[in-house]
Amino acid sequence: MAAGRSPQDDGVRTVVEPVVSGAGLFLEDVRLVRAGGATVVRITLDLPQDEVGSLDSDRLGEASRAISAALDEADTVPGHYTLEVSTPGTSRPLTAPRHFRRARTRMVRLTLVDGSTVSGRVVDVVPAADAAGDGAGGEAVVLDDGSRVALDQVRKGKVEVELKRLEDDEAGAARDGEEG
Known part of the structure; x- marks a missing residue:
């Protein structure tokens, strides 16, 4: 249990x-x-x-x-x-690698264990660089600026709600539905 x-x-x-x-x-x-x-x-x-x-x-x-x-x-x-x-919705805290994978294409705000914050759009979750070379590097989230953040360095993660992006998506869907 x-x-x-x-x-x-x-x-x-x-x-x-x-x-x-x-x-x-x-x-x-x-x-x-x-x-x-x-x-x-x-x-x-x-x-x-x-x-x-x-x-x-x-x-x-x-x-x-x-x-x-x-x-x-x-x-x-x-x-x-x-x-x-x-469903978990956007308020679900990002606590597991699968949560970060599900957040691909979304803006996130990460609070790191050192107290700093990082924001960006999640591109992927990949194996983290392993300085010791023993395969124990865990996983890292890749953001749209190319930066990688090791998941074991994330104290708190959350999806940022993007109202502008939602409006753009709805306008695009409406245009796609128009007949030409």
Whole structure:
């Protein structure tokens, strides 16, 4: 059992993980929370780490229906429960290499262990330079200015929301939909 998870969380994870994998998604988190006399089952899904972009609502809805059916069939959660299926969103802290891979093409702000900050657009996550030559260098995030930041030097990382980029993307999509 992972730290912070209950045996009941793990039981639900066992039921929904094959469903989520079968949908081509990644199971980020499973939490069961007591809310008064009821149970809320919170499932967080994400795209696989090699995909760029966001999980769309149609795909999330399909996965949610399949998860609900699997939980009902397995009867893992006793009594009535409310199922909440969501994505991590941009507020998720970047704490694992897969989070940085999922942030490719996005602007990020990194606070380093020495207290300095670095910002830039994530291009890739690659093996970090290993000065000792023993392969124990970990991984580094590559930013759009060509700089590399070893992930073990990042104390805190977060995606920066870009309203201007969203407006530009929406305008481009509207133009693409026009007939000529």
